[in-house]
Amino acid sequence: MSDEIIELKAKLPILELLASQGVQAQKQGKGWMARCPFHEDNTASMSVDPEKNLWHCFGCQKGGDVLTFLRERDGLTHRQAVEAARAMLGQLPETKPVPNPARSTVPPGVDPYLLLDQVASIYEESFQRHRQAQLLMKARGLSDPATLRAFRMGYCTGTALVSDRDLLLRHL
Numbered sequence: 001m002s003d004e005i006i007e008l009k010a011k012l013p014i015l016e017l018l019a020s021q022g023v024q025a026q027k028q029g030k031g032w033m034a035r036c037p038f039h040e041d042n043t044a045s046m047s048v049d050p051e052k053n054l055w056h057c058f059g060c061q062k063g064g065d066v067l068t069f070l071r072e073r074d075g076l077t078h079r080q081a082v083e084a085a086r087a088m089l090g091q092l093p094e095t096k097p098v099p100n101p102a103r104s105t106v107p108p109g110v111d112p113y114l115l116l117d118q119v120a121s122i123y124e125e126s127f128q129r130h131r132q133a134q135l136l137m138k139a140r141g142l143s144d145p146a147t148l149r150a151f152r153m154g155y156c157t158g159t160a161l162v163s164d165r166d167l168l169l170r171h172l
Contacts, residue, residue, distance in 0.1 A: 014065070
């Protein structure tokens with residue numbers, strides 16, 4: 001974990017985060033308790049530890065730190081939760097997720113599922129050509145031809161071969 005993330009989590013106290021989200025924690029003994037926002041909670045089942053900056057719900061078994069809370073609350077990725085925490089602290093404006101660039105590289109008019117199927121076919125053919133890949137799978141207990149076909153076992157040499165690209169383009 002980067003020092004930046006550790007510092008970010010330390011700067012955003014869990015009790016303040018919960019309060020900003022409408023979750024009111026009450027002091028009970030050494031710790032704090034709150035009604036969990038992730039399930040129907042008639043009694044306070046979420047334990048909050050401000051010293052460790054952690055939370056845990058005994059009802060739904062969810063828990064974690066401030067970033068986990070943000071991820072659970074809004075269905076965010078880790079990166080999005082970090083950006084949301086930064087925005088809460090006034091460090092950066094909250095940003096919208098960047099579209100996946102891989103989606104924009106599929107040529108117009110080409111079915112991405114068909115393209116993926118064709119790529120898988122190339123790797124299947126590569127697996128059939130490379131005895132070393134077959135021996136590796138056999139050593140791992142995967143040698144039944146029917147199983148290898150059913151799961152479309154493939155092999156990538158780790159190099160971008162022009163012949164593989166040409167083969168893919170011929171399939172389109």
